Amino acid sequence: MTTKYNIKNDELIDILITRLIIKNKNITSLDKIIFTKLENIKLQHINKKLNKIFPNGIEKFQKSITINYEPLQTLLIKQNFQEADKLTQQYLCQLANLQNKSTRKWLYFTDIFLLPADDLFIIDLLWQIYSNEQFGFFIQRKIWKKNNKNWDIFLNKIGWTNKGIMKRYPNDFIWTINAPKGHLPLFNQLRGTQVLSYLFEHHVWKEYDNN
Incomplete structure:
Protein backbone atom coordinates (compact mmCIF):
# COMPACT_ATOMS: atom_id res chain seq x y z
CA MET A 1 0.00 0.00 0.00
CA PHE A 54 -10.91 21.83 12.44
CA PRO A 55 -14.20 20.03 13.20
CA ASN A 56 -15.89 23.33 14.10
CA GLY A 57 -14.17 25.47 11.46
CA ILE A 58 -11.06 27.58 11.80
CA GLU A 59 -12.82 30.49 13.55
CA LYS A 60 -13.67 28.35 16.59
CA PHE A 61 -10.38 26.45 16.66
CA GLN A 62 -8.74 26.67 20.05
CA LYS A 63 -6.36 24.19 21.62
CA SER A 64 -4.20 24.60 24.67
CA ILE A 65 -1.20 22.26 24.49
CA THR A 66 1.69 21.89 26.91
CA ILE A 67 4.40 20.32 24.68
CA ASN A 68 6.07 21.26 21.40
CA TYR A 69 5.07 18.45 19.03
CA GLU A 70 7.21 19.54 16.09
CA PRO A 71 9.70 16.65 16.59
CA LEU A 72 6.81 14.16 16.36
CA GLN A 73 5.43 15.91 13.29
CA THR A 74 8.85 15.74 11.60
CA LEU A 75 9.28 12.02 12.32
CA LEU A 76 5.79 11.22 11.03
CA ILE A 77 6.28 13.25 7.84
CA LYS A 78 9.45 11.25 7.22
CA GLN A 79 7.53 8.04 8.07
CA ASN A 80 10.09 7.20 10.73
CA PHE A 81 7.40 5.40 12.65
CA GLN A 82 9.58 3.54 15.13
CA GLU A 83 11.15 6.72 16.48
CA ALA A 84 7.75 8.45 16.36
CA ASP A 85 6.34 5.63 18.48
CA LYS A 86 9.12 5.99 21.06
CA LEU A 87 8.59 9.74 21.20
CA THR A 88 4.84 9.30 21.59
CA GLN A 89 5.36 7.10 24.65
CA GLN A 90 7.72 9.71 26.10
CA TYR A 91 5.13 12.42 25.55
CA LEU A 92 2.40 10.39 27.26
CA CYS A 93 4.61 9.81 30.29
CA GLN A 94 5.51 13.49 30.37
CA LEU A 95 1.85 14.51 30.16
CA ALA A 96 1.06 12.19 33.07
CA ASN A 97 3.91 13.83 35.06
CA LEU A 98 5.73 10.53 35.48
CA GLN A 99 9.11 12.17 34.93
CA ASN A 100 8.61 14.16 38.11
CA LYS A 101 7.18 11.32 40.20
CA SER A 102 8.87 8.04 39.29
CA THR A 103 11.38 6.29 37.08
CA ARG A 104 8.87 4.01 35.33
CA LYS A 105 8.35 4.54 31.62
CA TRP A 106 4.87 3.14 31.21
CA LEU A 107 1.38 4.24 32.19
CA TYR A 108 -1.01 2.81 34.77
CA PHE A 109 -4.72 3.09 34.11
CA THR A 110 -4.90 5.80 36.79
CA ASP A 111 -2.45 7.90 34.75
CA ILE A 112 -4.88 8.11 31.81
CA PHE A 113 -7.06 10.57 33.75
CA LEU A 114 -4.07 12.94 33.91
CA LEU A 115 -3.65 13.18 30.12
CA PRO A 116 -4.89 16.58 28.91
CA ALA A 117 -7.54 16.17 26.21
CA ASP A 118 -6.01 18.77 23.87
CA ASP A 119 -2.57 17.16 23.95
CA LEU A 120 -3.96 13.68 23.40
CA PHE A 121 -6.08 15.03 20.54
CA ILE A 122 -3.03 16.62 18.87
CA ILE A 123 -0.80 13.54 19.24
CA ASP A 124 -3.50 11.35 17.71
CA LEU A 125 -4.27 13.92 15.01
CA LEU A 126 -0.64 13.98 13.86
CA TRP A 127 -0.55 10.18 13.65
CA GLN A 128 -3.77 10.11 11.64
CA ILE A 129 -2.93 12.96 9.26
CA TYR A 130 0.58 11.79 8.37
CA SER A 131 -0.40 8.13 7.94
CA ASN A 132 -3.52 8.85 5.88
CA GLU A 133 -5.64 7.48 8.73
CA GLN A 134 -3.68 4.22 8.85
CA PHE A 135 -2.44 4.79 12.41
CA GLY A 136 -3.58 6.51 15.59
CA PHE A 137 -5.33 5.81 18.90
CA PHE A 138 -8.72 6.78 17.50
CA ILE A 139 -8.22 4.41 14.56
CA GLN A 140 -7.43 1.64 17.06
CA ARG A 141 -10.49 2.55 19.09
CA LYS A 142 -12.71 2.29 16.01
CA ILE A 143 -11.38 -1.22 15.28
CA TRP A 144 -11.89 -2.20 18.93
CA LYS A 145 -15.49 -0.96 18.94
CA LYS A 146 -16.22 -2.50 15.53
CA ASN A 147 -15.25 -5.88 16.97
CA ASN A 148 -17.53 -5.49 20.01
CA LYS A 149 -14.60 -4.56 22.24
CA ASN A 150 -13.24 -8.11 22.00
CA TRP A 151 -9.58 -7.76 22.93
CA ASP A 152 -8.39 -11.03 21.37
CA ILE A 153 -9.91 -10.14 17.98
CA PHE A 154 -8.74 -6.53 18.23
CA LEU A 155 -5.11 -7.37 19.07
CA ASN A 156 -4.99 -9.88 16.21
CA LYS A 157 -6.57 -7.41 13.75
CA ILE A 158 -3.99 -4.70 14.41
CA GLY A 159 -1.12 -7.20 14.29
CA TRP A 160 0.02 -7.12 17.92
CA THR A 161 -0.52 -10.83 18.50
CA ASN A 162 0.05 -14.04 16.57
CA LYS A 163 -2.21 -16.95 17.51
CA GLY A 164 -2.96 -15.24 20.81
CA ILE A 165 0.69 -14.69 21.72
CA MET A 166 1.96 -11.13 22.10
CA LYS A 167 4.65 -10.21 19.58
CA ARG A 168 8.13 -9.23 20.73
CA TYR A 169 9.26 -5.63 20.64
CA PRO A 170 10.69 -4.26 18.40
CA ASN A 171 11.52 -6.83 15.71
CA ASP A 172 8.11 -8.49 15.46
CA PHE A 173 6.33 -5.21 14.79
CA ILE A 174 6.02 -3.48 11.41
CA TRP A 175 7.45 0.02 11.21
CA THR A 176 6.20 1.00 7.74
CA ILE A 177 2.98 2.35 6.27
CA ASN A 178 2.27 -1.20 5.07
CA ALA A 179 1.51 -2.38 8.62
CA PRO A 180 -2.06 -3.46 9.44
CA LYS A 181 -4.49 -0.63 10.06
CA GLY A 182 -4.19 0.54 13.67
CA HIS A 183 -0.81 -1.17 14.17
CA LEU A 184 0.74 2.01 15.56
CA PRO A 185 1.35 3.64 17.95
CA LEU A 186 2.12 0.73 20.25
CA PHE A 187 0.94 0.41 23.83
CA ASN A 188 2.44 -1.86 26.48
CA GLN A 189 0.08 -4.84 26.87
CA LEU A 190 2.30 -6.95 29.12
CA ARG A 191 0.27 -5.75 32.11
CA GLY A 192 -3.08 -6.45 30.44
CA THR A 193 -5.58 -4.36 28.52
CA GLN A 194 -6.84 -2.16 31.34
CA VAL A 195 -4.70 0.87 30.47
CA LEU A 196 -5.62 0.79 26.79
CA SER A 197 -9.27 0.32 27.74
CA TYR A 198 -9.15 3.48 29.84
CA LEU A 199 -7.41 5.31 26.98
CA PHE A 200 -10.18 4.30 24.57
CA GLU A 201 -12.75 5.61 27.06
CA HIS A 202 -11.01 8.99 27.45
CA HIS A 203 -13.46 11.84 26.94
CA VAL A 204 -11.32 13.38 24.17
CA TRP A 205 -12.77 10.95 21.62
CA LYS A 206 -16.23 12.46 22.02
CA GLU A 207 -14.98 15.35 19.87
CA TYR A 208 -14.44 12.86 17.04
CA ASP A 209 -17.67 10.98 17.73
CA ASN A 210 -19.73 14.15 17.52
CA ASN A 211 -18.33 15.27 14.14
Whole structure:
Protein backbone atom coordinates (compact mmCIF):
# COMPACT_ATOMS: atom_id res chain seq x y z
CA MET A 1 0.00 0.00 0.00
CA THR A 2 1.33 3.45 -0.86
CA THR A 3 0.35 6.81 0.54
CA LYS A 4 -0.71 9.34 -2.09
CA TYR A 5 -0.74 13.07 -1.49
CA ASN A 6 -1.70 16.18 -3.40
CA ILE A 7 1.57 17.92 -2.56
CA LYS A 8 0.50 21.55 -2.87
CA ASN A 9 -2.71 21.11 -0.90
CA ASP A 10 -1.00 18.98 1.76
CA GLU A 11 1.73 21.58 2.12
CA LEU A 12 -0.96 24.18 2.84
CA ILE A 13 -2.47 21.89 5.47
CA ASP A 14 1.03 21.45 6.95
CA ILE A 15 1.29 25.25 7.22
CA LEU A 16 -1.94 25.39 9.24
CA ILE A 17 -0.92 22.45 11.45
CA THR A 18 2.53 23.90 12.11
CA ARG A 19 1.30 27.43 12.83
CA LEU A 20 -1.89 26.81 14.77
CA ILE A 21 -1.16 23.47 16.46
CA ILE A 22 2.59 22.96 16.73
CA LYS A 23 3.56 26.60 17.31
CA ASN A 24 0.20 27.57 18.88
CA LYS A 25 0.02 30.87 16.97
CA ASN A 26 -3.02 33.12 16.91
CA ILE A 27 -5.24 32.75 13.84
CA THR A 28 -4.47 35.37 11.19
CA SER A 29 -6.21 36.53 8.02
CA LEU A 30 -3.73 34.44 6.01
CA ASP A 31 -4.71 31.30 7.95
CA LYS A 32 -8.35 31.99 7.15
CA ILE A 33 -7.53 32.50 3.46
CA ILE A 34 -5.61 29.19 3.33
CA PHE A 35 -8.46 27.40 5.12
CA THR A 36 -11.09 28.84 2.75
CA LYS A 37 -8.97 27.96 -0.30
CA LEU A 38 -8.63 24.35 0.87
CA GLU A 39 -12.29 24.14 1.82
CA ASN A 40 -13.36 25.32 -1.64
CA ILE A 41 -11.23 22.73 -3.44
CA LYS A 42 -13.95 20.13 -2.79
CA LEU A 43 -11.54 17.20 -2.83
CA GLN A 44 -12.76 14.45 -0.51
CA HIS A 45 -9.42 13.63 1.13
CA ILE A 46 -8.64 17.33 1.70
CA ASN A 47 -12.07 18.07 3.15
CA LYS A 48 -11.77 15.00 5.37
CA LYS A 49 -8.46 16.24 6.78
CA LEU A 50 -9.85 19.75 7.34
CA ASN A 51 -12.85 18.36 9.18
CA LYS A 52 -10.58 16.22 11.35
CA ILE A 53 -8.26 19.12 12.23
CA PHE A 54 -10.91 21.83 12.44
CA PRO A 55 -14.20 20.03 13.20
CA ASN A 56 -15.89 23.33 14.10
CA GLY A 57 -14.17 25.47 11.46
CA ILE A 58 -11.06 27.58 11.80
CA GLU A 59 -12.82 30.49 13.55
CA LYS A 60 -13.67 28.35 16.59
CA PHE A 61 -10.38 26.45 16.66
CA GLN A 62 -8.74 26.67 20.05
CA LYS A 63 -6.36 24.19 21.62
CA SER A 64 -4.20 24.60 24.67
CA ILE A 65 -1.20 22.26 24.49
CA THR A 66 1.69 21.89 26.91
CA ILE A 67 4.40 20.32 24.68
CA ASN A 68 6.07 21.26 21.40
CA TYR A 69 5.07 18.45 19.03
CA GLU A 70 7.21 19.54 16.09
CA PRO A 71 9.70 16.65 16.59
CA LEU A 72 6.81 14.16 16.36
CA GLN A 73 5.43 15.91 13.29
CA THR A 74 8.85 15.74 11.60
CA LEU A 75 9.28 12.02 12.32
CA LEU A 76 5.79 11.22 11.03
CA ILE A 77 6.28 13.25 7.84
CA LYS A 78 9.45 11.25 7.22
CA GLN A 79 7.53 8.04 8.07
CA ASN A 80 10.09 7.20 10.73
CA PHE A 81 7.40 5.40 12.65
CA GLN A 82 9.58 3.54 15.13
CA GLU A 83 11.15 6.72 16.48
CA ALA A 84 7.75 8.45 16.36
CA ASP A 85 6.34 5.63 18.48
CA LYS A 86 9.12 5.99 21.06
CA LEU A 87 8.59 9.74 21.20
CA THR A 88 4.84 9.30 21.59
CA GLN A 89 5.36 7.10 24.65
CA GLN A 90 7.72 9.71 26.10
CA TYR A 91 5.13 12.42 25.55
CA LEU A 92 2.40 10.39 27.26
CA CYS A 93 4.61 9.81 30.29
CA GLN A 94 5.51 13.49 30.37
CA LEU A 95 1.85 14.51 30.16
CA ALA A 96 1.06 12.19 33.07
CA ASN A 97 3.91 13.83 35.06
CA LEU A 98 5.73 10.53 35.48
CA GLN A 99 9.11 12.17 34.93
CA ASN A 100 8.61 14.16 38.11
CA LYS A 101 7.18 11.32 40.20
CA SER A 102 8.87 8.04 39.29
CA THR A 103 11.38 6.29 37.08
CA ARG A 104 8.87 4.01 35.33
CA LYS A 105 8.35 4.54 31.62
CA TRP A 106 4.87 3.14 31.21
CA LEU A 107 1.38 4.24 32.19
CA TYR A 108 -1.01 2.81 34.77
CA PHE A 109 -4.72 3.09 34.11
CA THR A 110 -4.90 5.80 36.79
CA ASP A 111 -2.45 7.90 34.75
CA ILE A 112 -4.88 8.11 31.81
CA PHE A 113 -7.06 10.57 33.75
CA LEU A 114 -4.07 12.94 33.91
CA LEU A 115 -3.65 13.18 30.12
CA PRO A 116 -4.89 16.58 28.91
CA ALA A 117 -7.54 16.17 26.21
CA ASP A 118 -6.01 18.77 23.87
CA ASP A 119 -2.57 17.16 23.95
CA LEU A 120 -3.96 13.68 23.40
CA PHE A 121 -6.08 15.03 20.54
CA ILE A 122 -3.03 16.62 18.87
CA ILE A 123 -0.80 13.54 19.24
CA ASP A 124 -3.50 11.35 17.71
CA LEU A 125 -4.27 13.92 15.01
CA LEU A 126 -0.64 13.98 13.86
CA TRP A 127 -0.55 10.18 13.65
CA GLN A 128 -3.77 10.11 11.64
CA ILE A 129 -2.93 12.96 9.26
CA TYR A 130 0.58 11.79 8.37
CA SER A 131 -0.40 8.13 7.94
CA ASN A 132 -3.52 8.85 5.88
CA GLU A 133 -5.64 7.48 8.73
CA GLN A 134 -3.68 4.22 8.85
CA PHE A 135 -2.44 4.79 12.41
CA GLY A 136 -3.58 6.51 15.59
CA PHE A 137 -5.33 5.81 18.90
CA PHE A 138 -8.72 6.78 17.50
CA ILE A 139 -8.22 4.41 14.56
CA GLN A 140 -7.43 1.64 17.06
CA ARG A 141 -10.49 2.55 19.09
CA LYS A 142 -12.71 2.29 16.01
CA ILE A 143 -11.38 -1.22 15.28
CA TRP A 144 -11.89 -2.20 18.93
CA LYS A 145 -15.49 -0.96 18.94
CA LYS A 146 -16.22 -2.50 15.53
CA ASN A 147 -15.25 -5.88 16.97
CA ASN A 148 -17.53 -5.49 20.01
CA LYS A 149 -14.60 -4.56 22.24
CA ASN A 150 -13.24 -8.11 22.00
CA TRP A 151 -9.58 -7.76 22.93
CA ASP A 152 -8.39 -11.03 21.37
CA ILE A 153 -9.91 -10.14 17.98
CA PHE A 154 -8.74 -6.53 18.23
CA LEU A 155 -5.11 -7.37 19.07
CA ASN A 156 -4.99 -9.88 16.21
CA LYS A 157 -6.57 -7.41 13.75
CA ILE A 158 -3.99 -4.70 14.41
CA GLY A 159 -1.12 -7.20 14.29
CA TRP A 160 0.02 -7.12 17.92
CA THR A 161 -0.52 -10.83 18.50
CA ASN A 162 0.05 -14.04 16.57
CA LYS A 163 -2.21 -16.95 17.51
CA GLY A 164 -2.96 -15.24 20.81
CA ILE A 165 0.69 -14.69 21.72
CA MET A 166 1.96 -11.13 22.10
CA LYS A 167 4.65 -10.21 19.58
CA ARG A 168 8.13 -9.23 20.73
CA TYR A 169 9.26 -5.63 20.64
CA PRO A 170 10.69 -4.26 18.40
CA ASN A 171 11.52 -6.83 15.71
CA ASP A 172 8.11 -8.49 15.46
CA PHE A 173 6.33 -5.21 14.79
CA ILE A 174 6.02 -3.48 11.41
CA TRP A 175 7.45 0.02 11.21
CA THR A 176 6.20 1.00 7.74
CA ILE A 177 2.98 2.35 6.27
CA ASN A 178 2.27 -1.20 5.07
CA ALA A 179 1.51 -2.38 8.62
CA PRO A 180 -2.06 -3.46 9.44
CA LYS A 181 -4.49 -0.63 10.06
CA GLY A 182 -4.19 0.54 13.67
CA HIS A 183 -0.81 -1.17 14.17
CA LEU A 184 0.74 2.01 15.56
CA PRO A 185 1.35 3.64 17.95
CA LEU A 186 2.12 0.73 20.25
CA PHE A 187 0.94 0.41 23.83
CA ASN A 188 2.44 -1.86 26.48
CA GLN A 189 0.08 -4.84 26.87
CA LEU A 190 2.30 -6.95 29.12
CA ARG A 191 0.27 -5.75 32.11
CA GLY A 192 -3.08 -6.45 30.44
CA THR A 193 -5.58 -4.36 28.52
CA GLN A 194 -6.84 -2.16 31.34
CA VAL A 195 -4.70 0.87 30.47
CA LEU A 196 -5.62 0.79 26.79
CA SER A 197 -9.27 0.32 27.74
CA TYR A 198 -9.15 3.48 29.84
CA LEU A 199 -7.41 5.31 26.98
CA PHE A 200 -10.18 4.30 24.57
CA GLU A 201 -12.75 5.61 27.06
CA HIS A 202 -11.01 8.99 27.45
CA HIS A 203 -13.46 11.84 26.94
CA VAL A 204 -11.32 13.38 24.17
CA TRP A 205 -12.77 10.95 21.62
CA LYS A 206 -16.23 12.46 22.02
CA GLU A 207 -14.98 15.35 19.87
CA TYR A 208 -14.44 12.86 17.04
CA ASP A 209 -17.67 10.98 17.73
CA ASN A 210 -19.73 14.15 17.52
CA ASN A 211 -18.33 15.27 14.14
